[in-house]
Amino acid sequence: MEIRELEKIASQVRRDILRMVHGAQSGHPGGALGTAEYFVALYWEVMNYSLPFDMDGIGEDLFFLSNGHICAAWYSVLARSGFFPTEELATFRRLNSRLQGHPTTAEHLPGIRVASGSLGQGLSVAVGAAISKKQNKDRHIVYSLHGDGELDEGQNWEAAMSAAHFKMDNLIATIDYNRVQIDGPIEKVMDLGDLWAKFHAFGWDVISLPEGNNMEAVTETLKEAKTHTGKGKPVVIIMQTEMGFGVDFMTGDYRWHGVPPDDEQLARALAQIPETLGDY
Amino acid sequence: MLDQYQMYEKKDTRSGFGAAIAELGAENEKVIVLTADLAGSLKLNDFIARFPDRFYDCGIAEANMVGIAAGMTIGGMLPFATSFANFLTGRVYDQIRQSIAYSGKNVKLCASHAGLTLGEDGATHQILEDIGMMRMLPNMTVVVPCDYNQTRAATRAIARTEGPVYLRFGRPKVPNFTKPDQAFVIGKAxxxxxxxxxxxxxxxxxxxxxxxxxxxxxxxxxxxxxxxxxxxxxxxxxxxxxxxxxxxxxxxxxxxxxxxxxxxxxxxxxxxxxxxxxxxxxxxxxxxxxxxxxxxxxxxxxxxxxxxxxxxxxxxxx
Structure with missing residues (x-):
């Protein structure tokens, strides 16, 4: 697909995110807005998946979202790519919805294979799914997305060590390196130091993506990462994004991690983001 | 009626688990065994010798092991995650809660060295709260067999049951008195x-x-x-x-x-x-x-x- 077309989809995803979080008057717009390009590139250009959704996903690529709080972006992309009706986005975070505040398998929303929300667990699950693919002699890829703040959780580094130890070269993890977490900039809250060197030292093939909100760069990097699989090492993309990207007064501001816009802020934000596929 | 329960010999319940897991490995190629640097204590040696490609030692990292086990179910594997009861419950409660119980994953958590009878290692290792923690989790089945033969039968039974299970057994050699080839029915006293x-x-x-x-x-x-x-x-x-x-x-x-x-x-x-x-x-x-x-x-x-x-x-x- 033309990059211009992908950008149009990302624009609609951003509108969905803002309207969902505004509609629920709760949720996490910052990280969701910042990863719109990643999700669109993954589901429209990179991943091989089939519908209807099948939990085991044998013979297709899998995706796991570890930082579950940014699920508004994922829900929008799943709906827009045919996993469930877009009208259902209006139920986000409401009673009796399949679109829980954090993703879950318990409500059987197509596209989701494990609950996430309590942070730091997704990489372990992705490693397990990658092992399962190896056991099944299924040569498809397991993708996962993680927040940078989430890397404070030690379980990530247990998982990172094990992915290299077990030679999970069918795994492409991406770190949303937006350099902010709930309480502020990561270097103030808990400095991650040299993230590239850390993953390298843990035995990973490290790919840099400095322009994580550039659709062409994201798409090309994800495609390049595929060519790094099958070489004995897990692959990690350190994707530099801006929290709240696409809305001028949210961009780069950690205070938009988990706060919904009010009516006036929503109107100002939507005025900056063209409606391309039709609002839900 | 009690006269029929003679103490034939003393055996450890964990060895009943070890025997059953090797049998299951032979019967079902989806059976995978994980441990966190406690393969010997969990009596996994027979399984490891016969099915090395289906054994994953995760090192001393139980949280990661639990997550990996959850992920392995996606694609149809049947993972048995093993450790001491202390490290397989309290230490990883949130991982079990979110990645296994809430996610409804078909993981069997098999815990040895439960309770006081772990002995000399003392209170840091003698978990006495695990049944409580595990039975509070929705979707979780909790099985506590009494001897070698019943542990072996219970291990085989949980493999046939879909969904998360916590299987608790122990370290010491204790009277083995139940029948060798008993039918174990989960949920039946x-x-x-x-x-x-x-x-x-x-x-x-x-x-x-x-x-x-x-x-x-x-x-x-x-x-x-x-x-x-x-x-x-x-x-x-x-x-x-x-x-x-x-x-x-x-x-x-x-x-x-x-x-x-x-x-x-x-x-x-x-x-x-x-x-x-x-x-x-x-x-x-x-x-x-x-x-x-x-x-x-x-x-x-x-x-x-x-x-x-x-x-x-x-x-x-x-």
């Missing part, structure tokens, strides 16, 4: 004796202690209905209600804190369905210490004489 005066419900290592107690009580003319409650969740409530309706009193016996375990599970049924005098033999809200298994059971009052005393106390309250 086993009546080891029928009696008129008191219902005695036990699990794990406390079942044989309860047989000893019931024999002593029989010699004093007290008739005990002894239930081996190897599944704590789902609890065989009907077995409890039917028995207590007849005997009018109940005693529970477990190698666990008095809070949260078998006693609490039975007490809830009794309080709701058939109120009757009840006593619990369990560890009374304290941590353990180093010692030999027998010494610890004596000191912490989960031994045969404690069961006898509890029965007499409950009978006096009838």
């Amino acid at each position: 086993e009546f080891l004796s029928h009696g008129e005066d008191v219902t005695l419900v036990a699990c794990g290592h406390m079942v044989y202690k309860s047989i000893e107690a019931a024999r002593l009580l029989a010699s004093e003319g007290i008739s005990v209905e002894l239930i081996n409650m190897a599944t704590i969740k789902p609890l065989d409530e009907k077995a409890v209600i039917d028995s207590v309706s007849k005997t009018g009193s109940v005693v529970t016996a477990e190698e666990h804190q008095i809070n949260g375990g078998l006693g609490d599970a039975v007490a809830a049924v009794i309080a709701r369905e058939h109120p009757a005098p009840m006593e619990m033999v369990a560890v009374h809200d304290r941590f353990g210490e180093s010692g030999k298994p027998d010494e610890l059971m004596r000191k912490y009052h989960i031994d045969t004489p404690d069961i006898v005393r509890a029965v007499k106390k409950v009978l006096a309250r009838k």
Whole structure:
């Protein structure tokens, strides 16, 4: 697909995110807005998946979202790519919805294979799914997305060590390196130091993506990462994004991690983001 | 009826698990075994020798092991994650809760060295809260077999059951008295004796202690209905209600804190369905210490004489 077309989809995803979080008057717009390009590139250009959704996903690529709080972006992309009706986005975070505040398998929303929300667990699950693919002699890829703040959780580094130890070269993890977490900039809250060197030292093939909100760069990097699989090492993309990207007064501001816009802020934000596929 | 339960030999329940897991490996190529640097203690050597490609040692990283096991189910693997009970429950409670129980993953959590009878390693390793934690989780089945043969049968049974299971067993060699080729039905209590005066419900290592107690009580003319409650969740409530309706009193016996375990599970049924005098033999809200298994059971009052005393106390309250 033309990059211009992908950008149009990302624009609609951003509108969905803002309207969902505004509609629920709760949720996490910052990280969701910042990863719109990643999700669109993954589901429209990179991943091989089939519908209807099948939990085991044998013979297709899998995706796991570890930082579950940014699920508004994922829900929008799943709906827009045919996993469930877009009208259902209006139920986000409401009673009796399949679109829980954090993703879950318990409500059987197509596209989701494990609950996430309590942070730091997704990489372990992705490693397990990658092992399962190896056991099944299924040569498809397991993708996962993680927040940078989430890397404070030690379980990530247990998982990172094990992915290299077990030679999970069918795994492409991406770190949303937006350099902010709930309480502020990561270097103030808990400095991650040299993230590239850390993953390298843990035995990973490290790919840099400095322009994580550039659709062409994201798409090309994800495609390049595929060519790094099958070489004995897990692959990690350190994707530099801006929290709240696409809305001028949210961009780069950690205070938009988990706060919904009010009516006036929503109107100002939507005025900056063209409606391309039709609002839900 | 109790006469049939002779102590043929002493064997550890963990070896019953080890034997069964090797059998399952041969029967089902989806069976995968994980451990966190405790392969020898979990008696995995036979499985590892025969199925090295389906064995994953995760190192001393239980949280990651639990997550990997959850992920392995996607694609149809049947993972058995193993460690000491202490490290496979409290240490990784949130990982079990989110990635396995809430996510409804078909992971079997198989925990050895549970309770005081771990012995000399002391309280850091002697978890007495695990049954409580695990039975509180929605979707979780909790199984606590009593000897080698039953642990082997239970391991095979949980492999046939879809969904998360916590299987608890132990370290010491204890009487192996149940039948070698028994059918283990999850959620079904086993009546080891029928009696008129008191219902005695036990699990794990406390079942044989309860047989000893019931024999002593029989010699004093007290008739005990002894239930081996190897599944704590789902609890065989009907077995409890039917028995207590007849005997009018109940005693529970477990190698666990008095809070949260078998006693609490039975007490809830009794309080709701058939109120009757009840006593619990369990560890009374304290941590353990180093010692030999027998010494610890004596000191912490989960031994045969404690069961006898509890029965007499409950009978006096009838």
